[in-house]
Amino acid sequence: MALQTNHGQETAKDWLPVSQFPTVAHLDLLHHNLIKDPCIDTNELDSLWVNDADWSYRIVLPPLSQTSTSGKKVTLVFEGLDTICSVYVNDELVLESRNMHIAHRVDVTKIVDNNAGKELELELRFSNAPAYAKSEMKRIGYKGNGTDIHFGGPERLFVRKAQYHWGWDWGPALNTSGPWKPVYVEIFEARVSEFVVRQEVSEDLKSAVVKVTGSVEGGAEEVEIEVHSPSGESVLKQGIKLDENREFKAELKVQNPELWYPFTYGAQPLYTVSATLPNLDNQEKKIGFRRLRLLQHALKKEEGTSFTFEINNIRTFCGGSCWIPGDCLLPRFTPSRYKSWLTLAKSGNQTMIRVWGGGIVESDSFYATCDELGILVWQDFLFASGNYPASDDFCEAVKGEAEEQVKRVGHHASLVIWAGNNEDYMLAERWGWEYDPEDEEGPWDQTDFPARRIYERVMPGVCERLAGDVPYWRSSPYGGKTSNDLTVGDTHIWDVWHGKQSPYQAYKSYLSRFISEFGFESAPSLLTLPQGITKPSERHWQSLTFDAHDKGPGHQRRYGMYSAENFRFRFNPLRNFVYCSQFLQAEAMKYAYNHWRREFRGEGEENCSGILVWQLNDIWPGTSWSLVDVNLQRKPAFYITKRALSKLVVGMERVVTGSVPYGNLVPRAKTETRDLGSFDIESGEERELKEEKERKVQLKGNGMTELGGLELGSDAERIVVVAYLEDGKTGERLARWVDWPEPLKYVSFKKGVEVKVMVEEGKGKKMVKVRADAPVKGVVLSVPVEEGVDAIWEDNFVDLVPGETRSVPSATDQGARLVEFEIGFSSEH
Template identity: 70%
Template sequence: MQLQTIPINKNWHFKQTTPLNASCASTWLPVSQFPTVAHLDLLHHNLIPDPYIDTNELSCLWVNDADFSYRTTLPPIPSLTSPAQKIVLVFDGLDTIVSVYLNEKLILESNNMHISHRVDVTSLLSSSSSSENVLELKFTNAPAYAKREMKRIGYKGNGTDVHFGGPERLFVRKAQFHWGWDWGPAVNTCGPWKGVRMEVFEQRVGGLVVRQKVEESLESVMVSVKGKVEGGAEKVVLVVTDPEGEVVGRETVGVNAEGAFEGEVKVEKPRLWWPFGYGEQPLYTVKAEIEGSHLVERRVGVRKLKLLQHGLEGEEGTSFTFEVNGVRIFCGGSCWIPGDFMLPRMTEERYRDWLTLAKEGNQVMIRVWGGGIVESDDFYNCCDELGILVWQDFLFACGDYPASDDFCELVKKEAEQQVIRVGHHASLAIWAGNNEDYMLAERWGWEYDPKDQEGPWDHTNFPARKIYERILPEVCERLAGDVPYWRSSPYGGETSNDLRVGDTHIWDVWHGKMSPFQDYKAYTSRFISEFGFESAPSLRTLHTAITSPSERHWQSLTFDAHDKGPGHQRRYGMYSGENFRFRFNPLSDFVYCTQFLQAEAMKYAYNHWRREFRGPGKEFCSGILVWQLNDVWPGTSWALVDVRGDRKASFYITKRALVRVGVGMERVVTGSVPYMVTSYPAPKRKLAVWAVNGFLGKLDCKLRLKAFEIETGKEVELGERERDVVLEGNQTTELLEVELGKEAEKMVVVAYLDDSKTGERLARWVDWPEPLKFVHFSKNPNVQAKVVGQEVVLSADAPIKGVMLSVPISEGGDDARWDDNFVDLVPGEEVRIGVKGLEARKVETRWLCDWENEKGFEL
């Protein structure tokens, strides 16, 4: 018989089993959806307010400490026609501490939300039409369990070592962000967060591992397939079909006495999978079938993946460069946090919207952060289809984790399941052992000696090295195929944040020393896997989060509750004061100024770091992953795009910085501050210009430069205005240096890069003197704008900084979708911005000014 799958997603009810609150669900109530968690169901029945709104987080904290049960009656049980047939209940994910009962008999206990379970219930089910089979899931709250585990195992660390939540979170295998983080509230969920189903079968394929080995010539690939069989089948048929469904390989393999099978299928001249921008994303289908009984499929993109760590010309250390199909990839992109605290709300559509947005922003890699989850299959399927590489952390973040024998066994099981589940995806580029645990070991003085590679480390207060240096690498060696394992993010060199080796997290800007963002250049490293700068979300999003008009200002309690970043208020003021004239009230000004600040920081970082991808042997920086792409609630954070999908100014800066062909500029210090004089900036009267070519072949281009007085808009003569240049493929090329003269601090320079053959505009960059607070802008600029079809056309008679377009809230509805935004204008040109969803509404436009002569207009 064919395996039959019966979803168990109907007639679920829930109730609270620890009455901690007067508004609790004291009787069985229908669930809001399935899968689900308690917060969703309480919201559905108006038993709690939305924890994302106002200060409702405080009113909902009791839910984190409550226990809940979920119950349903199983669908009719099929009659079994053979003694060999069995019925298995499958639980894809249970959050987190749960005892499962079938007809009041305990069948499963689980303490890990990241693993799935299969329970044979053949002998426990009644097939009588007059009998019901009742399934009940009894959840105990995770914080209480974790505190008991911490006491049982013993915590060797110090409470100050834990970021964020309490140290108990380290002792339970649950998504760590549920304890709250510096970008979101404490919403500690419980419930059946993934699907539940019943399988009826005689024979079944399980544990399927599909991996690939591509020849160096790229002319063939060996697809390896292994797994296990339940039910005594003697053979399994392995089939590979191409993207059109044509069979390109077939093998029949035997099953051994333990039920295991293994085989290889060779495919000649495969169509290669590429990151987007480098080629197409064809996907093959690999099938393992017990004929007449069960078929399992995996979609696979054929690509040869390497992580290169070779020596570099003229600099210490080694590269950290991802190579796909022989091409070294500059991995510009972002980090991903879970899309919702209430994870069952995430859908394939929501994942696709976010990842499509990343692709629209020219982001070729996304890092799945270790404080969340190994994401839904939908996430990785989308990345495969869109051509986005995935950096995947294992699920440990910012903490000194235990390493008792039972904890390590649970971690090993979890890692095996997750590597098997998602390890076949072409988009998967690396497994990292954790997020920042080695960095914290160095910061907080844990007993960590990098020279001690033998262990055991049980006697130290950093026992989790056993997990990162023994358990996880062994699992990856056995199951991960060609996807490399890296001990941590960050990791490498003499310290975890060594600028010469491995990857780094750059947090001395904004956090730590609160260095100026102009210091990003000094933190250039081989691969920046995390850095960021906070800003407010859109005004619409803040109005969603803060319902009281009297609280809609940046110093209100409600506003503060929606910005979890420590010390955020002093940082906004300090960084703004260092860089430009600003105003934080009314709230619309705060939104503009903080987004301006974040965007300028991103511009500075990307401008310098991408410059350092200089070609073979000179990959001084091979990747930039900004913290973070997305937001999880309507708050102020490091996200490029807020929870409503409203793009911040930094999204557009990042998009322009990661174009395939770009031009960049930097003002070079040409002198020093006079002796015995302070508080004056060093003169920068020379301009270095370079370009990056992300295509593999050379480009013949024409570079054009123009300069203007900022205050008057008058064009200024430059020593060189035009030059023919050749851009080498897949690297940056230094172009020239230009003298700006003594008036450099009063002028803006724009660079244009055009295709020499077609005249097509390939890139544009506007360079301003710094700090902007010293700049005198035009008092009465004539800024023109008009809507032409699906575009807004902007022009000005004087240099304008940071033009941001939006539809006023008073016009109703969501903001329009802008192809570009946060642009600089110079005289004599038009900037055309595509727009969707404008629908004849007004357009509000604002830019940086001296605030005494504030300008803005509506269309």
């Protein structure tokens, strides 16, 4: 396939071979060195012209013989065209596509027959999406006022294209164009189409029903449905006659199914359901049997209702993060890259990923991998932060899009909710759109919030017909008297960092039933930053290039403010800024998780059933809210959340009267040992505690257990307390928490603290061991930057207390060959 532009740029006026397929124009221009990488330095600005250009792709198809096509149908399949595309075969217009998120099948049998034995020229002519969007906005009319839109102009709302292509506060504006998903020719006598599989597990979990629907295109009269067990054994097999519309429908009962669980609660067996036209076609779906309910019951001791996902009659705590699209240029994000990212999430004990509405409904491999790994998926429909139109034709378009996407991915066991949009109700309240929550009837067409028609009529209708047991939720956030009500539904907590810019210690006051977004910015790793900023003179936090790679508004003011409130700091050289910004992010996450996870207290007291960090991943070598940078370099906040989401957690809250430890065990009750230690921060000497140092504790299953309180006395500001939970039988240390006085800027650390680092083999892994003769806050282990690659650490960003050696496993040899460490708060910092 070849590429050409009609933009008039001399650089690409001739047909050029594509760099890969599927593709988009930016990838091909990069391949031919016609633009510089827009993710590096300030090249984004120099490549903006590509967003506004028109592009054409063409290929000459080899002749198809009459023998190969006789009596068969020939179809061109377009799995995804980005976005405004006219398709021609031998200069005959065969398709007009206006939606990036849908597939097309075009019958070209007649064209092929008329050109038997001849080559066919396929040409895809893409018009730039921004110009089309502006024309649609003019045609339909924008209900907003022009100031109530973020991230691009309001025209983005009028075209069905990934919204982040207009730029967002974590990535560049690369408005791509091209055949972003596979294009191919399909020749068949008969085929299964619209094959939809859903499952329903009985309340007692002893049986399940497999529900299948579909249709057949072509000459067959019967379809064969078969269910195979996870081991490959045929469980059920049934032939189904087609009805007069050439459609089929069946329900098959499976006894004693192997149940699918999120990975913290059980295994992930997957069954295969197939629809076969013998010798003609075979379609397969992999499913997991699981009983899913979204519980919203009254709480025993708190206002409002729970927001709890119950899987197989177990009420689950959903800790994890939000997912943005994996790449600025989507065709280069491969299944193996999905696997790497999602495996990383699981390694961080993340049981839920929220796919954000400003991107895409992800590839099949994304959901298949989540099924295999046992990671739950919250999926937004594709509307984000805007006042969308709701004309008849627009609603019809998004209805078709939603139907296709729900059919495509709705069978996955990992999928547990569809949300109508990202933050649109929250914006309605913020900007004063005509929104009356009491008005459930409408019509809303004449108000300045017409998209309620989409979220309250179109999408719930689609989900009611097609989503099976997966619930629909109007928006994220949504619920209660306002969209961000702390007592009902889910919330986005942005009064820390954004909004009021409250101290991160205020997270406790934002406790809500399910926190589906919150976050704190930090720089990428020292290994990743130079990839985005190639000039050494620009590698400091106040440079133009650094600002170009941090799209978050007001970031410089916020780094300084939050740092000054919490610790003594310096931001230059660059190493210090990276450490300090990552330290801030990690401490904010630690504070939030320490308070919020504590509130999953047990049945009837699910005061907080989920915490999703904004965001897991990054899209370029920039500064953002991600836990992991674009090169899979884990930030300290990743390790904080990993420890906070362990099955067994011990935590502690320091209040005026002392510290209160608590424990959390999933999934069953058990007797453990609680052990305490206390040290003078400045001298490193052990301090006596009034509370008994060690005692047996009974922890209830799948909830939180309060373990008591400690009195620290009048000099609490110089005392650090460490709490452990240990196996009641073996003495193995299962959980740990170190509690510090705040703010750290007032704390005096020991001068000349001695930190020792040792490397040895341990349990088949390289083990780095660290100890100190006085309390030390925030030790980060890394391989020197000069090595060009860091180790993959299983833990990091550790606090040290005397008399204890912290073992940090490394999954790679780098951690054992060469290691250095950054001491956060000691006499040097």
